[in-house]
Amino acid sequence: MDMNEIKEIFFQECEEQLAELESGLLKLNDGDRDPETVNAVFRAVHSIKGGAGAFGLDDLVSFAHVFETTLDCVRSNRLEPNQDVLKVMLRSADVLADLTNAARDGGGVDEARSRQLIKELEALANGELPQAAAESAPKTAPAGVAPAAPVVNEEGFQPVAFSFDDFGTGDEPTIEPSTYEIVFKPKSDLYSKGNDATLLLRDLSRLGEMSIHCDMDTLPPLDRMNPEQAYFSWKISLTTDKGEEAIRSVFEFAEWDCELDVALAGGTVGMDEDLPMQPVPFDLSILEDEAQAPAGEEDRAAASEGDPRNAAVAAAQTASNVLQMAQSTARVSTENARNSQSASAAQAAAQQAASAATPTIRVDLDRVDRLINLVGELVINQAMLSQSVIENDTNGTSSINMGLEELQQLTREIQDSVMAIRAQPVKPVFQRMSRIVREIADMTGKSVRLITEGENTEVDKTVIDKLAEPLTHMIRNAVDHGLETPEKRVAAGKSPEGTVRLTAKHRSGRIVIELADDGAGINREKVRQKAIDNDLIAADANLSDEEVDNLIFHAGFSTADKISDISGRGVGMDVVKRSIQALGGRINISSKPGQGSIFTMSLPLTLAVLDGMVVTVANQTLVVPLTAIVETLQPEASAIHSFGSSQRLISIRDSFCPLVDVGRILNFRGAQANPVEGVALLVESEGGGQRALMVDAIQGQRQVVIKSLEANYTHVPGIAAATILGDGRVALILDVDAIVAASRGQSLKPEMSLAAAG
DSSP states (O other): OOHHHHHHHHHHHHHHHHHHHHHHHHHHHTTOOOHHHHHHHHHHHHHHHHHHHHTTOHHHHHHHHHHHHHHHHHHTTSSOOOHHHHHHHHHHHHHHHHHHHHHHHOOOOOHHHHHHHHHHHHHHHTTOOOHHHHHHGGGOOOTTOOOOOOOOOTTSOOOOOOOOTTSOOSOOOOOOOEEEEEEEEEOHHHHHTTOOHHHHHHHHHTTSEEEEEEEOTTOOOGGGOOTTSOOOEEEEEEEESSOHHHHHHHTTTTGGGEEEEEEETTSOOTTTTTSOOOOEEOOTHHHHHTTTSOTTHHHHHHHTTOOHHHHHHHHHHHHHHHHHHHSTTSOOOOOOOSSHHHHHHHHHHHHHHHHHSOOOOOOOHHHHHHHHHHHHHHHHHHHHHHHHHHHHOOOTTSHHHHHHHHHHHHHHHHHHHHHHHHEEESHHHHHHHHHHHHHHHHHHTOEEEEEEEOTTOEEEHHHHHTTHHHHHHHHHHIIIIISOOHHHHHHTTSOSEEEEEEEEEEETTEEEEEEEEOSOOOOHHHHHHHHHHTTSSOTTOOOOHHHHHGGGGSTTOOOOSSOOSSSOSSOSHHHHHHHHHHTTOEEEEEEETTTEEEEEEEEESOSSEEEEEEEEETTEEEEEEGGGEEEEEOOOGGGEEEETTTEEEEEETTEEEEEEEHHHHTTSOSSOOOGGGSEEEEEEETTTEEEEEEESEEEEEEEEEOBOHHHHSOOOTTEEEEEEOTTSOEEEEEOHHHHHHHHTTOOOOGGGSHHHHO
């Protein structure tokens, strides 16, 4: 594994740590005060800092160090994580992500913003209030209570509270320095978790005067040395006035990954019997030089001495450094327990959690895509083989047929398993929206809270990758246009803090994502007037509420009064609609004035396969997605009713449903077919209600492999994609939403119809 691969692993793990960091901060922001949540946030920043240091990413290390220091104040209960503090930390998490991306991609960051946040974090670590909180603190009073006037004495001076806590009394007892004997024996886990024995010894040396002897008796020859094994141990003599607790705090993140014993000089060091020492003097200068010297410099210096033992030391340290860089972002251990009993319990819990963790591997996405394509070809060939046997063998119980049925079942299981490999939770996309909400809220001066639900809902990675753009536009629209300012919300009897809710769930073989806000809802009069001004509709057009709401999806349409950095140019919601349609999905709106709006996106779980009903229309073979079909029925003459000059309705259980001739919509035939001679498919589309699609016949239900029509030919209105059937013929997959829209008056363009394209 070369250095570039190790670095790529580091950045991949940084993404996981950043996601955990933001998730933990949001939990704290919601009132979670679980110490483990604080520890998880601290570990995330600590791991990023450790890995960045291994690669010499100084800007990232510097910012992470200040961030880590402030988080340590929260961890030790010296800083209360209130709303103002967490606002600073959430913005710091954003900058940390920017610095990580800049280190990976070579881009730049807003240095002024970074420096400002460093100052704010340092101020928090020093016990100072954030700037916004400090400015608002004297102006704030409980609800319903007038702020108290300042007390002024007779001379006109205003008393100021003064504390003598920071001044010494002059007769404080002096703590006499004590000498401690320390035995430190790392385990291999210490290095695999991103810790470094040299750094621990350096921190220990800062507590007082120290001498070190290194035991290297277990170091094997170079040809038998395992770079993942820990061979060295140290016996340390430290004179300090800090006490034993300060010594143990140096090793608090490594105590479970090493054998450590601390005792006053003259006492018995417990591991002496198990750790016979042949002391080798340890050069303390490397502890100070380590921070400035490039990685590996001290190793080369040791090797140049000519001493075989020094050369072995250098080789071992080099191997250890490489391993640390590969795994430097792994989580460090949980915070040191306060007593031996709690430490034992925590250690047992950590070991149990580690043993229960599911092992994972990283695989290039190209390999997975290739596997999926091959499985798709396997499905097609299996269908072709089954079709050939059916056509040439009339004995339905032959062994060949039985074998083909087993092959079909196995093929389906293989396909489902392979598709599950690409299935990913939507959580990473949802977490990215938190930052968008914070940034837009700051720009608009609004107070907004994002609530996410169903983050573990899984969907194909291709769908996830293309969700970010439409969701970003929708979030910006919800915060900028949907939510009112705090003053208007209070006047309307609402909480000054607006709520945006992002939800994901599975429904009927699809994933449904809802974005809801509790704002003012869509101002339909304003939307209608804007549409008239832009010549999108006639002034006397009679539109339903749903049709008015959907006007916002037109390109160039915007209700913003002026152009700003956020909105006003009419680019956004039209992009959302095109992106969702490109994924084979649909979107609709539900809005109530004064209560808010709900945008609902329905998307396929995968863009690779689907279950469909194979039908015949005017001698053409089509596939109708099974998720859109409610039921199938054979129309009777008494159930068919004419409506207007060319419309027909079908009576289904005392209700009427429009009857749509698919062949006529797609220009397969000029005249409408007799519905009694065909089959009606009752389908349901998002926002379009139910329609009965009339086809000539049903061939059967099959799982088909989706082939993009746009990538191989061009876009054809009314057709979503194509597939290859078992007999080798190409069948077109019907776009049910487009057909339903055409039946409502939005006719397909003749020049772009299927007949014209063919």
